[in-house]
Amino acid sequence: MDEINNLMQGFSVAMTLPNLVYMLVGITLGILIGVLPGLGGANGIAILLPLTFSMNPTSAIIMLSCIYWGALFGGAITSILFNIPGEPWSVATTFDGYPMAQQGRAAQALTAAFTSSFVGALIAVALITFLAPLLAKFALRFGPAEYFAVQLLTFCSFVGMSKEPPAKVTASMMLGFALAAVGMDSVTGQLRMTFGFPQLLKGFDFLIAVIGLFGIGEILLTMEEGLAFKGKSAKLNLRVVLQTWKQLPQYWMTFLRSTAVGCWMGITPGGATPASFMSYGIARRMSKDPESFGKGQIEGVLAPETAAHAAGTSALLPMLTLGIPGSPTAAVLLGGLMIWGLQPGPMLFLEHKDFVWGLIASMYLGNVVGLLVVLTTVPFWAAFLRIPFSVIAPVIVVICAIGAYTVHNAMFDVITMLVFGVVGYLFKKLKYPMAPLVLALVLGDMAEASFRQSMLLSQGSLAIFWSNPLVGSIAGLAIVMLVWPVLSSLKISSPKLKAG
Amino acid sequence: MSNQPNHQVGSEKPPVKERGPELVVAALLMVVAGLVINDSLRVGIGWADDGPRSGYFPFFIGLLLLASSGTVFLSTLLNWRAKSAIFAEREQLAPVFAMLVPMTVYVLSMVWLGIYLPSALLIGYFMRRHGKFGWLPTTSVSVAVPFAFFVVFERWFLVPLPKGPIETWLGF
Numbered sequence: 001m002d003e004i005n006n007l008m009q010g011f012s013v014a015m016t017l018p019n020l021v022y023m024l025v026g027i028t029l030g031i032l033i034g035v036l037p038g039l040g041g042a043n044g045i046a047i048l049l050p051l052t053f054s055m056n057p058t059s060a061i062i063m064l065s066c067i068y069w070g071a072l073f074g075g076a077i078t079s080i081l082f083n084i085p086g087e088p089w090s091v092a093t094t095f096d097g098y099p100m101a102q103q104g105r106a107a108q109a110l111t112a113a114f115t116s117s118f119v120g121a122l123i124a125v126a127l128i129t130f131l132a133p134l135l136a137k138f139a140l141r142f143g144p145a146e147y148f149a150v151q152l153l154t155f156c157s158f159v160g161m162s163k164e165p166p167a168k169v170t171a172s173m174m175l176g177f178a179l180a181a182v183g184m185d186s187v188t189g190q191l192r193m194t195f196g197f198p199q200l201l202k203g204f205d206f207l208i209a210v211i212g213l214f215g216i217g218e219i220l221l222t223m224e225e226g227l228a229f230k231g232k233s234a235k236l237n238l239r240v241v242l243q244t245w246k247q248l249p250q251y252w253m254t255f256l257r258s259t260a261v262g263c264w265m266g267i268t269p270g271g272a273t274p275a276s277f278m279s280y281g282i283a284r285r286m287s288k289d290p291e292s293f294g295k296g297q298i299e300g301v302l303a304p305e306t307a308a309h310a311a312g313t314s315a316l317l318p319m320l321t322l323g324i325p326g327s328p329t330a331a332v333l334l335g336g337l338m339i340w341g342l343q344p345g346p347m348l349f350l351e352h353k354d355f356v357w358g359l360i361a362s363m364y365l366g367n368v369v370g371l372l373v374v375l376t377t378v379p380f381w382a383a384f385l386r387i388p389f390s391v392i393a394p395v396i397v398v399i400c401a402i403g404a405y406t407v408h409n410a411m412f413d414v415i416t417m418l419v420f421g422v423v424g425y426l427f428k429k430l431k432y433p434m435a436p437l438v439l440a441l442v443l444g445d446m447a448e449a450s451f452r453q454s455m456l457l458s459q460g461s462l463a464i465f466w467s468n469p470l471v472g473s474i475a476g477l478a479i480v481m482l483v484w485p486v487l488s489s490l491k492i493s494s495p496k497l498k499a500g
Numbered sequence: 501m502s503n504q505p506n507h508q509v510g511s512e513k514p515p516v517k518e519r520g521p522e523l524v525v526a527a528l529l530m531v532v533a534g535l536v537i538n539d540s541l542r543v544g545i546g547w548a549d550d551g552p553r554s555g556y557f558p559f560f561i562g563l564l565l566l567a568s569s570g571t572v573f574l575s576t577l578l579n580w581r582a583k584s585a586i587f588a589e590r591e592q593l594a595p596v597f598a599m600l601v602p603m604t605v606y607v608l609s610m611v612w613l614g615i616y617l618p619s620a621l622l623i624g625y626f627m628r629r630h631g632k633f634g635w636l637p638t639t640s641v642s643v644a645v646p647f648a649f650f651v652v653f654e655r656w657f658l659v660p661l662p663k664g665p666i667e668t669w670l671g672f
Contacts, residue, residue: 050657050659051653051657051659054657054658165572166568167568167569167571167572167575168568168572170564170565170567170568171526171529171565171568171569171572174533174561174562174564174565174568175529175532175565177558177561178532178533178536178558178561178562178565181536181557181558181561185543185554187551187554188548188550188553188554190543190553190554191543192539192540192543192554192555192558193535193536193539193558195535195539216603219599220596220599220600223595223596223598223599224588224592224593224595224596225592388631389630390626390627390629390630390631390633391623391626391627391631391641393599393626394619394622394623394625394626394627395623395645397603397606397622398615398619398622398623398645398646398649401606401607401610401615401619402615402649402653402661405615405661405662406653406659406661409660411610411611411662414607414610415607415608417607418603418604418607421603422600425596426521426525427525429518429521429587429588430518430521430522430525430587432525448557448558451557452551452552452556452557455551455552455556456551456552460547460552
């Protein structure tokens with residue numbers, strides 16, 4: 001029951017007035033980011049990161065993670081009311097959410113979406129509470145070979161689990177690794193791939209890549225779709241909320257299934273987007289009435305929202321315990337931790353107990369606060385979307401430019417951001433996944449260091465990755481994940497619409 | 501999802517097919533792979549006295565990048581005729597460039613002019629050109645937004661943003 005004690009202590013850290021205020025600010029900013037096209041969890045946090053440099057790390061990470069919860073909630077608003085997914089993981093929510101809104105059941109759909117997000121996140125946080133300390137303790141035994149094996153597992157499961165063609169997943173990932181290698185080699189001090197440009201000495205910062213790929217890229221995509229916001233209006237009142245809540249317990253099986261899918265996809269780096277699609281597919285397949293899906297079936301809202309939130313939350317588990325993020329947003333949070341001098345990994349649980357448990361406690365609180373905030377402020381956010389895109393688009397470009405500049409106070413970064421934006425647009429159009437690129441860019445140095453250390457230990461023999469049962473089973477699992485599509489002939493049928 | 505473009509009967513130009521950009525992107529990735537491999541060979545991919553050299557790890561990355569992008573490149577070429585998926589309609593690409601070109605000008609002008617003036621111009625240009633707003637709302641929004649950023653970033657959070665000759669002239 002150590003965890004309970006620690007958690008209580010965490011609550012006392014998180015429940016201070018300034019932290020609660022940061023929570024509220026974070027949630028509000030997060031919903032704003034989730035609602036606006038072009039700004040999402042990952043690049044939104046990347047842009048706001050420099051603002052928190054002067055705060056203490058606990059408050060900063062509480063605010064940043066609350067931005068993330070807010071973005072997860074916010075994505076549902078635009079999907080249901082406007083049929084425009086504010087975030088990739090809410091694409092599946094549009095399938096049944098928008099039809100519900102068209103039938104005048106927008107309030108019900110929104111309540112269902114918010115509540116299921118809340119449930120998914122809460123179960124995932126509970127999982128983190130009890131699993132994280134165990135995993136951290138376990139990871140203390142890890143040497144470089146084990147670390148590399150875990151990273152291999154992360155990247156192999158990307159290739160195996162993605163819906164995109166394996167060659168494109170690999171290409172995107174390798175581009176990330178290549179970009180991560182640019183600059184000074186941390187071991188030998190030699191310059192790599194700088195080609196004489198002094199700006200490249202520091203290498204590419206993944207925050208810039210995230211802002212460009214997801215922010216600018218998204219704006220270009222939105223331009224192409226020629227956005228005309230024609231939304232349904234929604235008024236949420238207590239009566240509808242309570243009525244919907246009364247209905248929800250009968251869907252407990254959907255909740256459980258979707259949470260399980262979400263947690264699994266979050267811990268292995270599938271991420272929230274595939275989790276939401278998968279969960280929608282499973283819910284439809286398991287339903288007694290699969291025909292009603294796509295026509296305003298409430299389960300079609302519950303399933304993807306629960307899974308997306310569960311995945312988004314559980315992605316923080318490997319980030320905190322192993323230092324390996326499960327999603328681009330978790331990667332940005334990881335980058336934030338490192339900026340404050342906190343090295344995520346098993347030692348974090350020993351050396352910065354206050355911080356870790358404060359963060360975990362804030363996940364519980366943040367989701368409660370988030371649920372209350374979204375339920376009460378929906379009309380306000382919907383009004384935001386009625387601002388013409390010709391105003392929103394340049395403002396978001398300005399925000400992205402500011403975000404890119406403030407990371408290192410360098411103009412070069414703003415230009416790099418623009419290039420990444422074009423790459424993001426092309427990658428999205430040609431179905432190259434972007435998450436592997438970002439994660440490889442973040443983990444590149446770490447993966448290289450652990451690989452080289454392993455090779456040093458073994459004098460260059462790859463056999464070190466099978467030298468003991470622990471590393472052997474992780475490496476073995478990695479191979480299984482890599483060839484997973486071949487192994488599983490049983491494929492879950494997903495809706496014809498593709499993400500993006 | 502709902503606003504899929506409908507094929508307009510009698511539109512003058514055929515849509516851009518996916519295979520062209522697909523080939524170009526794969527080729528560019530192959531060039532990057534070539535650069536990575538070449539530079540790894542330069543710094544050494546073997547072992548030194550103290551362990552693997554700097555090019556040891558990136559070399560394999562480069563090889564994998566070459567293999568994966570090469571696969572995309574070849575399969576696009578081999579299935580050239582069968583590949584008829586559409587990248588975008590011509591009418592869709594126009595607004596993309598309508599965004600990309602001013603954005604590029606904006607970023608480049610930031611190098612000399614700082615962030616505030618170009619931001620105001622970008623917002624103003626968009627509101628006039630695409631939003632068809634009158635001068636009054638255009639001017640007020642395009643002045644108010646950069647000013648708000650100035651207050652939030654430089655005053656509240658003490659984060660300096662790039663400034664140009666005009667800000668210097670105003671004494672910042």
